[in-house]
Amino acid sequence: xxxxxxxxxxxxxxxxxxxxxxxxxxxxxxxxxxxxxxxxxxxxxxxxxxxxxxxxxxxxxxxxxxxxxxxxxxxxxxxxxxxxxxxxxxxxxxxxxxxxxxxxxxxxxxxxxxxxxxxxxxxxxxxxxxxxxxxxxxxxxxxxxxxxxxxxxxxxxxxxxxxxxxxxxxxxxxxxx
Numbered sequence: 001x002x003x004x005x006x007x008x009x010x011x012x013x014x015x016x017x018x019x020x021x022x023x024x025x026x027x028x029x030x031x032x033x034x035x036x037x038x039x040x041x042x043x044x045x046x047x048x049x050x051x052x053x054x055x056x057x058x059x060x061x062x063x064x065x066x067x068x069x070x071x072x073x074x075x076x077x078x079x080x081x082x083x084x085x086x087x088x089x090x091x092x093x094x095x096x097x098x099x100x101x102x103x104x105x106x107x108x109x110x111x112x113x114x115x116x117x118x119x120x121x122x123x124x125x126x127x128x129x130x131x132x133x134x135x136x137x138x139x140x141x142x143x144x145x146x147x148x149x150x151x152x153x154x155x156x157x158x159x160x161x162x163x164x165x166x167x168x169x170x171x172x173x174x175x176x177x
Contacts, residue, residue, distance in 0.1 A: 005036050005037065005039075005040040005042075006036070006039055006040045007036060009033075009036060011037075011040075011042070014033045014036055014037055015033075015037065015045075015049055017029065017030075017033045018030050018033040018034050018037070018046075018049065018093075019049065019052075019053050019057070021033065021097075022053050022057060022093065022096045022097050023057050023101060025097045025098070025101075026097065027093060027094050027097040027098075030093045030096070030097055031090055031093045031094070034046055034050070034089050034090070034092075034093045035086055035089060035090065037049075038083075038086050038089050039086075043073075043083060046089060047070050047073070047089075050066055050070075050089070050092050050093070050096065051063065051066055051067075051070075053096055054066045054096060055105050055106075056103065056105060056106040057096075057101055057102075057103060057106070058096060058099050058100070058101060058102065059099060059100040059101060059102035060099065060100065062095060062096065062099045065092075065095055066092050066095070066096070069088045069089075069091055069092045069095075070088070070092075072085065072088045073085040073088040073089065076088075137159065137163065139151065140155065140156045140159070140160075141153050141155070141156045142156070157176055158176060161173070161176045
């Protein structure tokens with residue numbers, strides 16, 4: 001049995017098209033199919049899918065933005081007899097299309113853990129034989145060794161500011177420059 005949406009699409013094809021369009025930053029196609037799912041009564045499903053996409057395909061902390069939009073969607077629907085808030089789905093799709101993409105989380109679980117394409121035991125043995133040194137920048141005013149070295153809070157603020165990468169302009173940068 002094929003599950004159909006209100007316009008007669010195969011449910012699973014619509015879901016796949018939405019995710020693949022988001023990966024390609026095609027907001028028009030992704031938005032169309034997200035709203036097709038939403039209008040077809042699959043509101044919870046479309047949100048689950050958007051959350052999954054935010055973890056599988058997107059770089060950074062975009063999942064928190066999707067969660068906030070989902071909360072707004074839930075709020076406007078509280079006590080409502082008719083579904084409301086598709087604007088929140090639209091905004092979520094646009095943000096997901098607009099953000100940088102990275103499949104590391106999905107690759108980690110599928111290639112590293114499930115398929116064991118990296119021999120974790122061998123890697124750990126190598127790290128144990130050749131430990132990664134603690135970098136010198138670790139020792140600042142907040143560590144025992146840094147305090148013994150005489151590190152100051154002023155050095156900490158300056159050094160950590162200069163180390164930011166990539167760095168966005170901040171309100172108080174002038175105090176450090």
